[in-house]
Amino acid sequence: MNESRIRHAIESSVPNVTVPEVTIDTVHVITSDKNNRRTMSAIYAALHSLDENDIAYAFRLVCHKNEPSWAASRIKDILENATRHEWPRNFHHEIDVSIYGSTLSIHASSCGDAPGCSERIRKAIDDALPACRRIFPAGILRMSYNFGVGGYPSSVFAAHANGSDEDDDVSSNPNWPSRTGNLSGGGRGNNPPGSSRR
Numbered sequence: 001m002n003e004s005r006i007r008h009a010i011e012s013s014v015p016n017v018t019v020p021e022v023t024i025d026t027v028h029v030i031t032s033d034k035n036n037r038r039t040m041s042a043i044y045a046a047l048h049s050l051d052e053n054d055i056a057y058a059f060r061l062v063c064h065k066n067e068p069s070w071a072a073s074r075i076k077d078i079l080e081n082a083t084r085h086e087w088p089r090n091f092h093h094e095i096d097v098s099i100y101g102s103t104l105s106i107h108a109s110s111c112g113d114a115p116g117c118s119e120r121i122r123k124a125i126d127d128a129l130p131a132c133r134r135i136f137p138a139g140i141l142r143m144s145y146n147f148g149v150g151g152y153p154s155s156v157f158a159a160h161a162n163g164s165d166e167d168d169d170v171s172s173n174p175n176w177p178s179r180t181g182n183l184s185g186g187g188r189g190n191n192p193p194g195s196s197r198r
Contacts, residue, residue, distance in 0.1 A: 001025075002054040009050055014042045020070050026060040030070055034063035068099040071136040078135075079106065082128035086121045088114040102139030104132070109146040118147045 003022040033039040064070035076097040091112030
């Protein structure tokens with residue numbers, strides 16, 4: 001796809017929208033109005049006005065609310081691609097990327113590990129850092145890793161700590177919403193005892 005023509009078509013016709021990157025099949029745009037139908041319609045109109053040689057027949061449009069949001073998303077893509085063959089099989093894994101001011105934070109975690117796996121993942125991430133820094137030249141880089149039991153990223157625990165029902169795993173507590181997981185007994189919360197009969 002012709003990045004310069006795509007960028008010009010959008011930025012010259014849609015106010016307050018920038019195009020930080022165009023890849024083989026994806027157009028990334030930064031706009032605070034991504035939920036505004038008029039803005040999105042204007043972006044699509046600009047794209048469809050291009051010649052077929054300038055843009056792929058099938059493309060994705062990905063909207064980001066600001067530049068740090070775009071940078072974090074792209075860095076996560078780079079790191080996931082760099083590590084995709086290194087994670088231990090059959091275990092949940094995740095890479096979290098966040099940007100605050102000039103600080104880039106990367107957290108890689110897995111609930112399982114395998115011989116040499118964590119070392120290979122660390123090396124793959126280190127090798128990918130130059131590409132990440134080209135997207136966001138961080139003043140401060142913070143790296144953290146967590147492999148084995150309890151290797152879920154902090155965002156998972158935060159969801160539970162905030163009392164979110166969306167992440168409740170009923171399979172782990174067949175007596176849900178019992179607070180204790182027990183079918184009977186005090187403190188369950190799911191079916192309080194009724195008044196005693198005489």
